[in-house]
Amino acid sequence: MTLIGCRLSCIGLLNRGQRNIHMFSNTAPSNWNKVVSDAEKIVGYPTSFMSLRCLLSDELSNVAMHVRKLVGTKHPLLNTARGFIYDSRNNLQMRGLVVLLMSKAAGPSQNTASDLISQDMVCGIYPSQRNLAEITELIHTAFLVHRGVVNLKEWTNSDGPLKDMQFGNKMAVLSGDFLLANACTGLAQLKNTKVLGLISSAIGDLVQGIYHEMPNSLEENSLTEDINMVTWEERTFLSHGALLAKSCQAAMELAKHDKDAQRLAYEYGKHLSLGHKLNSDLQPFMKSGSADGETFSLDSAPVVLHRQIIGQKRWRHQLQQAKTIGRQMDYAKLRSTIKLEGGVTSTMDLCRFHSSKALESIQRFPSSKARSALENIASAVTNF
Incomplete structure (x- = not known):
C-alpha cells in the first residue's frame, strides 16, 4: 500500500467536496x-x-x-x-x-564519512x-x-x-x-546535531510564520498594517519556505557535502517555495467566470504590490468603494480594480525571478535525471 x-x-x-487547501499544487x-x-x-x-x-x-x-x-x-x-x-x-x-x-x-560527497560507508x-x-x-x-x-x-x-x-x-x-x-x-x-x-538544529529552527520558523498569518479582521488586515513586499517575503519564507530550504540543506549535511553544496540546496528550496507561494497568490486573479465570487487574502502578493504602486491613501479609497451597502466586501469589484494596476504583472515577474534563482542554484549540481526533475519543478511554478 x-x-x-x-x-x-x-x-x-x-465526501470529497471542493478543494480547500493548497499544499504544493500548480x-x-x-x-x-x-x-x-x-x-x-x-x-x-x-x-x-x-x-x-x-x-x-x-x-x-x-x-x-x-x-x-x-x-x-x-x-x-x-x-x-x-x-x-x-x-x-x-x-x-x-x-x-x-x-x-x-x-x-x-x-x-567526495569525502564520504565512515558512518556513511556502511549505509546502503x-x-x-x-x-x-x-x-x-x-x-x-x-x-x-x-x-x-x-x-x-x-x-x-x-x-x-x-x-x-x-x-x-x-x-x-x-x-x-x-x-x-x-x-x-x-x-x-x-x-x-x-x-546528527547540525541536522537537528536546522530542522528544529525550521519548526520555530513555522510557528513564527503562522503567528503572522493569524487572521485579523478585514479592517485590521487592510488598513492598520501597511505590509510591503520585503515584509511579505520575510513572513512567507517563515511559513512556507524555511522547512523546505533547511530540509534540502540538511540532506546535504547527512551526505557530508561541503558548505557550498549546502548553500545551493538551501537556496533552491527557498526560491522554489517563494515562487510557488507567488503562483498560489496569483490564482484568484488569473481565473475567470466562476472566480468572480471567490475571496482572496488582502495580504496576498498581488494586493501587497498593488498597494505599494498606488499608495496607502488610494488603497483605502478603493476598499471603501468596493464595500457593499451591508459593509461586506465586493471581492469581484476589488479584483477588477486591482487587475487594472501593475500588481498582478509585478507578481508574475517576481515569480519568474524566484523560479530562475532556483534553477540557477540547482544547475551547479552535476547533470542527472534528478537535477532535470528539480529543474522541471522549478519551471512549473511559472505556469500561470
Whole structure:
C-alpha cells in the first residue's frame, strides 16, 4: 500500500467536496502531474515514509474516525481531511520528494564519512536522507492539521454546533501534536546535531510564520498594517519556505557535502517555495467566470504590490468603494480594480525571478535525471 492509499483508508471520508487547501499544487494539473510522476520514478517511489507507519497506527485511525463527527460543520479540520483525499495524488509528498531529488542530484560527497560507508544507498539516496524526507512531510502535515484550530470568538451558528467546533479544535491540536512528536522522535534518531538544529529552527520558523498569518479582521488586515513586499517575503519564507530550504540543506549535511553544496540546496528550496507561494497568490486573479465570487487574502502578493504602486491613501479609497451597502466586501469589484494596476504583472515577474534563482542554484549540481526533475519543478511554478 502506498502512502496515498494509507491516508485514504485512515481518513475514510467519502465526501470529497471542493478543494480547500493548497499544499504544493500548480494551476496546470496535467503538466504538474507529469512533472511529479516523472520525479517519483527517479527516486524510487518513497513508500517507506514514517508517515505511513504513523497513519496506520491505532491512535491516528481513531482520530480519523472521530473527524467524521465534524461532517455538516464548517470546521477547517474537516476540509484538511478532505484535502488529504482530494489533493494527495500529487501534493502530499512534494516536500519530501524535493528532498529526495536533491539528495540524489548531489549524490555521495567526495569525502564520504565512515558512518556513511556502511549505509546502503537505494536509488542513489542514503537511508538517513529518506528518513529526513519523511520527517519533513510529517512536520508539514502536523502544521496543516494545527492550522485547523478555529477562533471560537468568531463562531456563528452557521458554522455548526459549538460543541462540535470545540471538539474539532481538540482533535486538531492532539492529532497535530501526535504527528509532530513522531517527527521529533525520528529527527533524534538521525543522530546528527547540525541536522537537528536546522530542522528544529525550521519548526520555530513555522510557528513564527503562522503567528503572522493569524487572521485579523478585514479592517485590521487592510488598513492598520501597511505590509510591503520585503515584509511579505520575510513572513512567507517563515511559513512556507524555511522547512523546505533547511530540509534540502540538511540532506546535504547527512551526505557530508561541503558548505557550498549546502548553500545551493538551501537556496533552491527557498526560491522554489517563494515562487510557488507567488503562483498560489496569483490564482484568484488569473481565473475567470466562476472566480468572480471567490475571496482572496488582502495580504496576498498581488494586493501587497498593488498597494505599494498606488499608495496607502488610494488603497483605502478603493476598499471603501468596493464595500457593499451591508459593509461586506465586493471581492469581484476589488479584483477588477486591482487587475487594472501593475500588481498582478509585478507578481508574475517576481515569480519568474524566484523560479530562475532556483534553477540557477540547482544547475551547479552535476547533470542527472534528478537535477532535470528539480529543474522541471522549478519551471512549473511559472505556469500561470
